[in-house]
Amino acid sequence: MTGSAAAGTTRRTASGGEAAVRVTGLRKSFPGKGGRVEALRGVDLSVPAGQIYGFLGPNGAGKTTALRILTTLLRADAGEVVVAGLDVGSHPAAVRRRIGYVGQRGGADIEATGRENLVLQGRLYGMGRHETERRADELIERLDLAPFCERIARTYSGGQRRRLEVALGIVHRPDVLFLDEPTLGLDPQNRANLWDQLRRLRDAGTTVLLTTHYLDEADRLSDRVAIIDHGLVVAEGTPEELRGRYPAAVTITPRPGFADLAAVAALLGREPLVREARIDGETIRVDLDSATTGMAAIFALLRARGVEVQGVSLREPSLDDVFLHETGRSLRDAGAPPAMEAIAS
């Protein structure tokens, strides 16, 4: 049960359905050992305005490459990329004014104070001196930077620096904010804090696009998810839609000595919401289309047949099941081990 109810209630629909980001046929390859390595092999996707959109995939899947093309840092080999209504290839300068970017390495200037970082960033976006000062004050309050914003950023903890970096990404009130693995290396408290900040931005109308290799980040934070593997989008949708394609697994353990496992399994297999019921050692494993209504039906049947149950466990489908189904591997095992970025000081 991973907070899907909470996510469901805050879901917003894009106003008028226009896309903040539209990508068609995106390709990119890099020179590598033994020929070119294809990082993106024809990515298509559409990010609705005003949502949190997650790129989920293992390290090396192509998430970061895609993000770097969307943020004007890299040029695509082929394909069309439109961000905030502008073609990234032909209008990179105009795109830069409308987007914010928080890179994996952060990018705070550690030899300057937090406030100096914010003011310089605002002024580079063409904001006036007073406007920038006001905006810096506002962000210092909103992101809780006040206790340390007059200190050199070198002295910040990992969480403090990340908050400053998010503030740097939104100084100029961008339409679309891009974040590359924003919670990598953060402790759970700072992670939850950052999630809240991103939700608040989304609620204020900013489109947030982030990459992650954390299942729960994609599932609980994102309104929509694109699962990326080997340079392709293998699945796309809301987390509920994606999870809903796969059954919940129920494991029933009858009292020891219960002899009639096969008969009960056969009966369970005939229930409408049950996809499959099979015997697994001393237990019965049932795949259910819907966990909530399906469980009730199972319990009713077990009681009617007088089956004494020692234990029942339920495993709801996760985005990992989606990944496993689409790629044949588990996300937890796929890709290289996560690079331990030295974000925390």
Place this chain on the structure above:
Amino acid sequence: MTFLLQTALLARRRILETLRQPIWVFMGMSVPLMYLALFAPLLKPLAGGPGFPGGSVLDVFVPGILALMAFGSGMGAGWIVIGELESGVIERLRVTPASRLALVLGTVLRDVLMFVVPAVLVLVVATPFGFHPHWAGLAILLGLLALLTAACSAGSAALGITLKQIGSLAAVVTGLQLPLTLLAGVLLPLSLGPGWLQGLAHVNPMYYAVEAARDLASGTLASAAVAEGFAVMGAAALLAIWWSTHAYRRAMA
């Protein structure tokens, strides 16, 4: 206008960064002063001999030391750039609409300042020890050597972005440093050397800066060497700044 403002903002950021690390300011000043105190006395017996026409040996030696300082002040830029590639600062700045040329010039201006201030100090210190200052010539000389610093700073930054690794950058810079400075005659005038050495020096851009610097320091403002010095240094600075801007535009790390 935006461009000038951005350049000024980025230079200010760099200068603040330098002032917060006074150890580097101190080191920058101490090296030339050590040359003056510990090396210049060795040249004393050469006064009036070949390569040291009349006057004080310092009149020949000080312009060379200034050229060495101009070179050194610029060459550090690559190290900072690599640090900023790693910390993501360059990537962040590249996503802003800031002019790429302004990104380069911010660092170049700081490095020029970090050359000029200690250079004036060296001139002030050298004067009571027998250096004969021709202030107009020295002012032009500082302008000429500022171009050398700019070329080194932009070139070093471009190398840093291209090589991405401190080790490779250090190898290239130290590999260049010795031939460039020796073949420019910074410590002793190349007119002392054999013909082939003087011939080889003519392919070294820094040679023209040092030749022009010696003329300017002696008060000769309108000589062929001065004109050549400005032409070569101007071209080198423009080329390096163009290269560095190009590198910022394409940076990948």
